[in-house]
Amino acid sequence: MKKKVMVLGNGLVGSVMALDLAADENYEVTVCDQNKTKLQSTFEASEGKIITKDDVDFASPQSITDSVKGQDLVIGAVPGSMGFQMLGAVIRAGVNISDISFMGEDYRDWDSEAKKYGVTSFEDVGVAPGSSSILIGYACDMLDEVEDVTYYVTGLPAEPKEPYNYKLVFSPDDLIEEYVRPARTKRNGNVITMPALSGCKIVNFDIPGVKLPQMEGFFTDGSRTLLDTIPSPNVTEYTLRYPGTAARMEFLREIGLFDLEPVDIKGTKIRPRDFFAALAYPPMELGREENEFTFYYIEVTGIKDSKRVQYQYSLYDERDMKTLFPSMSRTTGFTCVIVGRLIAEGILNMPGVNPPEAIGRNHKAVKRFIEEMKMRNVHIHQKVTEL
Numbered sequence: 462m463k464k465k466v467m468v469l470g471n472g473l474v475g476s477v478m479a480l481d482l483a484a485d486e487n488y489e490v491t492v493c494d495q496n497k498t499k500l501q502s503t504f505e506a507s508e509g510k511i512i513t514k515d516d517v518d519f520a521s522p523q524s525i526t527d528s529v530k531g532q533d534l535v536i537g538a539v540p541g542s543m544g545f546q547m548l549g550a551v552i553r554a555g556v557n558i559s560d561i562s563f564m565g566e567d568y569r570d571w572d573s574e575a576k577k578y579g580v581t582s583f584e585d586v587g588v589a590p591g592s593s594s595i596l597i598g599y600a601c602d603m604l605d606e607v608e609d610v611t612y613y614v615t616g617l618p619a620e621p622k623e624p625y626n627y628k629l630v631f632s633p634d635d636l637i638e639e640y641v642r643p644a645r646t647k648r649n650g651n652v653i654t655m656p657a658l659s660g661c662k663i664v665n666f667d668i669p670g671v672k673l674p675q676m677e678g679f680f681t682d683g684s685r686t687l688l689d690t691i692p693s694p695n696v697t698e699y700t701l702r703y704p705g706t707a708a709r710m711e712f713l714r715e716i717g718l719f720d721l722e723p724v725d726i727k728g729t730k731i732r733p734r735d736f737f738a739a740l741a742y743p744p745m746e747l748g749r750e751e752n753e754f755t756f757y758y759i760e761v762t763g764i765k766d767s768k769r770v771q772y773q774y775s776l777y778d779e780r781d782m783k784t785l786f787p788s789m790s791r792t793t794g795f796t797c798v799i800v801g802r803l804i805a806e807g808i809l810n811m812p813g814v815n816p817p818e819a820i821g822r823n824h825k826a827v828k829r830f831i832e833e834m835k836m837r838n839v840h841i842h843q844k845v846t847e848l
Contacts, residue, residue, distance in 0.1 A: 476502075514528065532556050535551045541565060551580075563587070565638075576813045580812060581812055581815070601761060603765065604764060607762075614683070616789040625745050627706065637719050640657050640658055646698070647696040673777075677706065679707045681698060719733065720733045
């Protein structure tokens with residue numbers, strides 16, 4: 462009997478996840494969004510296999526609860542601003558969920574509710590946090606003592622164009638939050654808050670079989686639950702961009718263009734960020750056949766069998782020129798879908814609201830995750846070095 466899966470959100474990533482699931486005859490897939498044009502496009506791409514719904518109000522928890530009842534699994538892909546209430550609505554329907562909705566609230570506030578309803582939820586299961594977190598959790602579980610976790614992540618156009626040297630590969634509002642939200646890092650066991658875009662440094666990576674450009678790394682607030690769920694006294698995330706980006710974005714932020722409080726401009730109230738969006742987002746849109754890449758590199762250092770070792774992981778993916786799925790949509794969506802499959806198959810049966818790194822303790826799930834990513838032509842390279 463087919464398992465029923467409902468995908469909430471049909472954007473750049475939601476559509477990829479719906480199509481991936483619809484290609485498997487073991488799943489009956491419904492995708493929800495209020496954009497009828499995009500729904501029709503996804504329906505046609507699935508050759509009629511996907512059921513579409515345009516009457517689910519993501520801003521209404523009751524609408525979500527009513528819609529997902531009777532499903533075996535929910536895949537969450539709503540905007541971050543709606544994610545927290547959406548999660549609660551799905552939990553109250555008693556349905557398991559794998560979710561990429563990057564909410565600002567602490568999703569673990571729903572943990573007791575999820576346990577009450579017997580719901581297994583995995584949150585932040587995208588790229589970073591997400592795929593990277595699974596591997597970090599696994600490496601920490603393999604070590605007797607963890608000393609340091611440092612990782613770098615990006616999604617960039619293969620051919621940068623001035624002045625932004627960037628193309629939108631996920632929610633533009635979430636992108637700006639990366640440049641605004643203070644970044645938390647962990648040093649010597651203490652969580653320290655740093656300004657976003659600070660700690661900037663030039664980095665070069667030597668990854669076998671991959672030619673990467675020189676990039677700059679700076680602090681962003683993507684470590685999230687890693688700061689208190691893994692036994693490492695040091696945790697640092699760097700977001701990577703083409704050199705010069707941090708200084709430019711910091712200037713725009715400091716003059717107020719990313720602010721949300723309306724200002725009066727010749728008698729008209731307008732939010733500065735909306736003004737910036739109107740000017741900047743159109744030229745940052747990714748062309749339909751424009752190539753881009755997603756990359757992360759992870760180092761987890763510690764002690765194993767009385768020896769100091771380092772687990773190193775890297776992921777590199779480019780746009781699939783056959784399906785035209787951007788690499789960010791692929792690597793984000795596939796991670797979420799694979800975790801959803803592991804929940805549906807009972808391999809991940811963990812009632813409560815869980816961070817992605819918790820998967821690392823389930824070695825069977827980690828092995829399956831890496832294999833499933835490889836089946837989708839997304840390769841994760843692993844290396845263990847004795848220091």
